[in-house]
Amino acid sequence: MTETSERPIIAIPMGDPAGIGPEITVKALSKGEIYEVCRPIMIGNKEVMNQAIGFAGLDLYLNTVANPSEGKYQHGTIDIIHSDNVDIQKLQVGEVQAMCGQAAFDYIKTSIEFANAGIVDAIATTPINKESLKAANVPYIGHTEMLAGLTGVDDPLTMFEVHSLRIFFLTRHLSLKDAIGQITAKRVYDYLHRCTAALNLLGIDNPKIAVAGLNPHSGEHGLFGREEVDEIEPGVKNACKDGIHAFGPVPADSVFHQALHGKYDAVLSLYHDQGHIAAKMTDFERTISITNGLPFLRTSVDHGTAFDIAGTGIAASVSMEEAIKLAAKYAKQFRAAQKA
Structure with a gap:
């Protein structure tokens, strides 16, 4: 395994709590090869993540930290920066909810703040839901618009x-x-x-x-x-x-x-x-989106929240795994090129 300090820190905002984002993330982070190439830090809600661990039938430990520098970054442990913005008793998995739209926005905003400050090396995003964002009166329709608005970039390049x-x-x-x-x-x-x-x-x-x-x-x-x-x-x-x-x-x-x-x-x-x-006829699950033109590197799965299967434990994590690996692949070169 690459030395800890040499592995890039990849921030992973949890996405819509009612969608498959939490599930595909815990499944991805259950794979040892992810920790061989990067240090993943979750930005999300620990109750929702624990629920997703249950859906997925996994044996993982959540390590709550206040800053990415405090993470253990060890296989079997998911380091998470907890946001107390989801009432787990009111969460309806697979449903559009304003609470979830606001939470998803909060996670992305925090991830961007870390990336802009150079605390993390890249961001790998999970699915969000446009209807949930609208219900929460979030002034952005999707990831690209959020990234543009919160970084001041007029036209990000996909x-x-x-x-x-x-x-x-x-x-x-x-x-x-x-x-x-x-x-x-x-x-x-x-x-x-x-x-x-x-x-x-x-x-x-x-x-x-x-x-x-x-x-x-x-x-x-x-x-x-x-x-x-x-x-x-x-x-x-x-x-x-x-x-x-x-x-x-x-x-x-x-x-x-x-x-x-x-x-x-x-x-x-x-x-x-x-x-x-x-792209998707070449390999649907391994088609990963990279947003260029930002002050930092961002990768993403290219599928939605899949409300129809959320909470069932059957969501595939291949795209999430590939998004994290691709962020790790390019992060060091991206930072070096920016500084040059």
């Missing part, structure tokens, strides 16, 4: 990593019609620069980035669709003039396969489902 495939997104939560309207030469150019900078922070020098095509066969030079000719190609060419190693547009039916097998270091997907489908 990247998926699954096996050797990395995917960035030019647009996210927009209708397909509105997303197409956002595909401009300037936006493609800007994102290629941002994607390159993000990959540099993760230790990837001179990355090769392919831009996915929008239309079938990338429009066949304007035969069916002008977006590639009028917007995407000019954006790619302008980025290349600046020394960015960009390629495309490359037909979307082949570019993700090519990147998975090493032809490109990353793909810039043009809209939400284009990249999501490619």
Whole structure:
């Protein structure tokens, strides 16, 4: 095992107490390999975590600490910074509750404060629920918006990593019609620069980035669709003039396969489902989200609170394990690159 001081400290906010976040976290932290690569610190509620340990049928000890520096970081023990913000008697597992939305926000806020102060090296987040956040009048709809608002970052950059495939997104939560309207030469150019900078922070020098095509066969030079000719190609060419190693547009039916097998270091997907489908068909459970452009590294599972199975003990922890491992993988390089 790596020396304790060399293993990065990864903060794990518990997520929505009524969802599967607590369960998948205790299951992930029951695995010895997690402690071989990092020092995980939970930010959450100890009563809810003990309940999750019961759901999962595990034999784990909760060690309550006031600061990450006090953690034992030993397999079999979960170090937790306790927040007394959940009434366990009123908690309804699998249900939308304002109490849970507020609690989930509190855990993330605390994690961000630790990360901003350099007390933890990265954050690996668990699922939260948009309806619960709304019920609590939390002024953010999801993780990305919280991270942006609480760090002052205008437009965080989302990247998926699954096996050797990395995917960035030019647009996210927009209708397909509105997303197409956002595909401009300037936006493609800007994102290629941002994607390159993000990959540099993760230790990837001179990355090769392919831009996915929008239309079938990338429009066949304007035969069916002008977006590639009028917007995407000019954006790619302008980025290349600046020394960015960009390629495309490359037909979307082949570019993700090519990147998975090493032809490109990353793909810039043009809209939400284009990249999501490619990643999740590669390996649904191991598709992990990285939020770039923040003052710290953040990884996350890419699934929801799964209220329908919360409390049953059957939730799989593979995604949570991968999110923690990926945070540990990149944390040291990310910090070093920021200081350089």
